[in-house]
Amino acid sequence: MVRLGGIIVAIALFAAIAGPFLYPYDPSMQELSRRLEAPTLAHPLGLDELGRDILARLLQGARISLLVGLAVVSVSSVVGMVFGSMAGYFGGRVDDVISRVIDVLMAFPGILLAIALVAVLGPSLVNVVLALSVIGWVGYARLVRGQALRAREFEFVQAARACGASSARIVLRHVLPTAIPAVVVQATLGMAGAIIAEAALSFLGLGVQPPTPSWGTMLDAGRAHLFDAPHLTIFPGIAIATLVLGFNFLGDGLRDHVDPKTIR
Amino acid sequence: MIRYLIRRLLLTIPVMLGVATLVFALIHLVPGDPAQAMLGEGASQEEVLKLRHSLGLDRPLLTQYRSFLVGIAHGDLGTSFRYNGPVTTQIREKFPNTASLALAAMAFAILFAIPLGILAAVFKGTAIDHAAMTIALVGISMPNFWLGPLLAILFAVRLGWLPVSGIGGLSHLILPAVTLGAALSAILARMTRASLLEELRELYVLAARARGFSGTRAVLRHAFRNSLIPIVTIIGLQFGAVLTGTIITETIFAWPGIGRLLIQAINFRDYPLVQGCILFISVTYVTMNLITDLTYGFLDPRIRFE
Numbered sequence: 001m002v003r004l005g006g007i008i009v010a011i012a013l014f015a016a017i018a019g020p021f022l023y024p025y026d027p028s029m030q031e032l033s034r035r036l037e038a039p040t041l042a043h044p045l046g047l048d049e050l051g052r053d054i055l056a057r058l059l060q061g062a063r064i065s066l067l068v069g070l071a072v073v074s075v076s077s078v079v080g081m082v083f084g085s086m087a088g089y090f091g092g093r094v095d096d097v098i099s100r101v102i103d104v105l106m107a108f109p110g111i112l113l114a115i116a117l118v119a120v121l122g123p124s125l126v127n128v129v130l131a132l133s134v135i136g137w138v139g140y141a142r143l144v145r146g147q148a149l150r151a152r153e154f155e156f157v158q159a160a161r162a163c164g165a166s167s168a169r170i171v172l173r174h175v176l177p178t179a180i181p182a183v184v185v186q187a188t189l190g191m192a193g194a195i196i197a198e199a200a201l202s203f204l205g206l207g208v209q210p211p212t213p214s215w216g217t218m219l220d221a222g223r224a225h226l227f228d229a230p231h232l233t234i235f236p237g238i239a240i241a242t243l244v245l246g247f248n249f250l251g252d253g254l255r256d257h258v259d260p261k262t263i264r
Numbered sequence: 265m266i267r268y269l270i271r272r273l274l275l276t277i278p279v280m281l282g283v284a285t286l287v288f289a290l291i292h293l294v295p296g297d298p299a300q301a302m303l304g305e306g307a308s309q310e311e312v313l314k315l316r317h318s319l320g321l322d323r324p325l326l327t328q329y330r331s332f333l334v335g336i337a338h339g340d341l342g343t344s345f346r347y348n349g350p351v352t353t354q355i356r357e358k359f360p361n362t363a364s365l366a367l368a369a370m371a372f373a374i375l376f377a378i379p380l381g382i383l384a385a386v387f388k389g390t391a392i393d394h395a396a397m398t399i400a401l402v403g404i405s406m407p408n409f410w411l412g413p414l415l416a417i418l419f420a421v422r423l424g425w426l427p428v429s430g431i432g433g434l435s436h437l438i439l440p441a442v443t444l445g446a447a448l449s450a451i452l453a454r455m456t457r458a459s460l461l462e463e464l465r466e467l468y469v470l471a472a473r474a475r476g477f478s479g480t481r482a483v484l485r486h487a488f489r490n491s492l493i494p495i496v497t498i499i500g501l502q503f504g505a506v507l508t509g510t511i512i513t514e515t516i517f518a519w520p521g522i523g524r525l526l527i528q529a530i531n532f533r534d535y536p537l538v539q540g541c542i543l544f545i546s547v548t549y550v551t552m553n554l555i556t557d558l559t560y561g562f563l564d565p566r567i568r569f570e
Contacts, residue, residue, distance in 0.1 A: 100278060100282065101282075103278070103279050103282070104278075104279055104282030104283060104285075104286065107279045107280075107282065107283050107546065107549070107550050107553075108283065108286070108546050108549070109504035109505065109507055109508045109545065109546065109549040110504065110505060110508045111508055111511075112508050112511075112542060112545055112546065112549075113286075115511065115526070115530070115542075116287075116290055116538065116542045117290075117293070119290075119530040119538055120290050120291065120293045120294045120535070120538075121293060121294075121295065122295065196407050199407065199409070200407065200409055200512060203409045203512065204511070204512065204515060204527055205527075205531070206530065216409070219409060219410060219413070222413065223413055223516065226413055226416055226417050226420075226421055226428070227421050230417045230421070233410070233413045233414065233417065234414070234417075236410075237406075237407070237410030237413075237414065240407055240410060241405045241406050241407065241410065244405055244407070245401075245405040248404075248405065
């Protein structure tokens with residue numbers, strides 16, 4: 001499974017980076033006379049409601065999906081690691097405050113807070129990243145807090161403290177590295193979550209705005225043509241589901257590799 | 265049990281307060297003047313000032329916060345800008361539709377996934393198991409904003425068996441409920457399989473078989489009953505996912521519930537209605553998690569004494 005996941009992700013990465021250069025059609029070029037045309041040899045996935053090539057838009061959209069995923073995972077994991085390690089290592093009042101904030105943010109169901117934030121900040125790519133990071137860091141913080149609680153009791157951490165190392169140095173050099181494998185697994189699964197969340201927000205009209213191609217906005221546009229051009233709905237959906245499946249396979253495989261309990 | 269109940273209820277208070285504070289803060293995150301944003305660039309200064317006053321935005325922040333909390337305590341979530349009436353009236357009107365959709369989705373998930381999970385566990389390693397788990401994997405990977413349109417293409421457009429959108433009889437409920445329940449059923453099927461497999465390894469199942477119980481009876485009467493605790497917990501905890509899933513499902517199928525109301529409120533920049541919908545969904549979610557925790561504590565005495 002991990003290999004299959006890796007292959008899917010590698011293909012998606014290659015398609016996102018090289019695809020727009022290798023594929024001859026411009027994702028924003030319109031041929032209104034051929035709008036909604038079904039797949040042909042010249043346009044393997046057909047044309048959309050404005051006569052734009054769907055494959056070209058999917059390749060461009062892959063960049064948006066992967067970029068949002070990467071940005072959300074990077075911001076969330078860094079913020080989560082900072083607050084999680086502070087809560088776990090220092091304990092006491094610091095832990096109380098951070099844990100209560102985590103409790104409140106976790107009390108919001110899934111994507112609802114992201115929808116709320118984008119609703120008030122306005123729909124844009126940057127706001128999507130910001131909103132998804134606001135809900136995303138909590139998972140990393142909880143994970144790292146747990147690891148830090150354990151790590152602070154390790155002898156090498158106590159030895160570093162006895163040697164007079166500063167708290168910042170102990171956390172950065174000794175505590176955080178123990179959490180890195182778990183964070184990597186969480187980040188891989190988080191990529192899948194972020195990609196699906198970005199597509200959902202764009203589908204609702206709260207994410208990437210037209211004419212920038214995004215898989216979610218492409219699906220949203222397809223809703224108006226379920227009767228006459230179902231290919232507008234089918235192909236972007238396949239792209240989202242396959243990439244999400246790839247990251248899930250990769251994350252599950254890495255978790256099995258990292259977590260000794262699952263190795264049989 | 266009473267002490268556990270009180271402790272769990274007390275723990276919910278700060279969470280609810282935090283949720284309310286966050287929802288209150290939302291309108292203050294609007295870039296610039298929220299009243300100007302709601303009315304648009306063309307609005308006169310007088311109109312903006314009037315709306316600021318009616319929203320209470322011209323008062324000190326702490327006063328606004330206090331009256332927001334007092335309003336919630338009295339069931340007053342403000343006045344909708346679009347509908348020119350209380351937010352609670354809109355929520356009260358739409359909630360039965362969302363509740364019926366969520367319950368239908370959960371019923372579909374339970375009725376489809378639990379037998380699938382049992383079959384997969386009983387026939388572990390066979391083609392039935394592989395087929396059941398493949399269905400579950402597909403269910404988890406397919407986002408509902410893709411599954412919904414696909415089901416509509418197949419069952420409404422091609423076959424013409426079901427209506428494509430709107431509210432009406434049972435036939436209108438089927439596609440939205442299946443769309444909304446698909447992800448939950450995938451999770452439930454995997455959970456049922458895993459939980460039942462664990463129970464089937466226990467000695468009491470072997471003892472039941474040794475006493476002459478048939479395989480089916482040993483599974484259903486003994487192992488399955490004991491495997492229910494984690495399944496019930498997952499059903500409760502996943503209620504939140506179902507609730508947020510209604511936002512997308514209701515938008516796809518033009519189902520007049522709270523999810524669609526929220527999206528319409530966002531499009532109209534009706535911030536009091538946005539706040540009201542978000543607060544209502546969040547409080548329902550927290551309450552469902554509380555009920556799940558209490559049920560779990562009731563079912564498993566070890567939880568109460570931890």
